[in-house]
Amino acid sequence: MGIMEIIGIAGSVSLLSGWRLYLCIFATGLAMRLDALPVPEHLASLGVLENPWVMGIAAVGALAEFFADKVMWLDSIWDSIHTFIRPVGGALLALAIVDPSDPAMQVIAFMLGGGASFLAHGGKASARAVANTSPEPVSNAVTSSVEDVATVGLLWAAYEYPTIAAGIAVVLLVLVIVLLWLAWRVLGSIRAALRGTGSGDLG
Numbered sequence: 001m002g003i004m005e006i007i008g009i010a011g012s013v014s015l016l017s018g019w020r021l022y023l024c025i026f027a028t029g030l031a032m033r034l035d036a037l038p039v040p041e042h043l044a045s046l047g048v049l050e051n052p053w054v055m056g057i058a059a060v061g062a063l064a065e066f067f068a069d070k071v072m073w074l075d076s077i078w079d080s081i082h083t084f085i086r087p088v089g090g091a092l093l094a095l096a097i098v099d100p101s102d103p104a105m106q107v108i109a110f111m112l113g114g115g116a117s118f119l120a121h122g123g124k125a126s127a128r129a130v131a132n133t134s135p136e137p138v139s140n141a142v143t144s145s146v147e148d149v150a151t152v153g154l155l156w157a158a159y160e161y162p163t164i165a166a167g168i169a170v171v172l173l174v175l176v177i178v179l180l181w182l183a184w185r186v187l188g189s190i191r192a193a194l195r196g197t198g199s200g201d202l203g
Contacts, residue, residue, distance in 0.1 A: 008166030012158035014113040017090035018120025022061030090117025123176035126183030
């Protein structure tokens with residue numbers, strides 16, 4: 001496996017962890033345990049994810065997140081709690097993917113993995129904050145369900161086809177940046193509208 005494939009997998013997993021950390025851990029561990037995901041020797045350190053205790057804790061976390069993420073405002077509270085958990089988890093997953101015999105590469109992977117997870121988490125949390133401004137609860141459930149399906153599908157694609165993992169990471173990065181930009185625009189419009197309402201009341 002070449003350096004670009006390794007970087008691509010690490011980037012994809014880190015970004016997806018910013019959305020669904022527990023699901024990434026559980027899905028990877030389950031696939032490995034069922035031999036549906038043959039992990040090459042280079043990524044043998046990921047074997048810890050199929051440990052029953054690790055899978056059990058990840059399953060509980062994924063289940064809790066599945067329901068919490070679909071309830072208006074509770075999803076934002078959940079995201080706030082995981083502001084530091086997801087980046088650390090994403091950094092550790094990236095660390096497990098790179099060559100353990102190269103300390104410099106491990107440090108780089110840890111920093112970039114954490115940064116990518118934090119960026120993805122920011123995009124997700126911002127998008128949810130915008131969705132929560134809508135009075136109906138359907139948008140939260142739909143958005144969360146799309147994230148669930150996308151996380152599993154893209155995670156599978158990154159592991160199954162390492163050659164396109166870098167492309168998946170780039171697409172995810174662009175999507176996260178777009179989400180952050182859109183959230184900034186929408187929240188800015190809401191703040192401007194609120195200021196205008198306040199000025200009108202004073203007048």
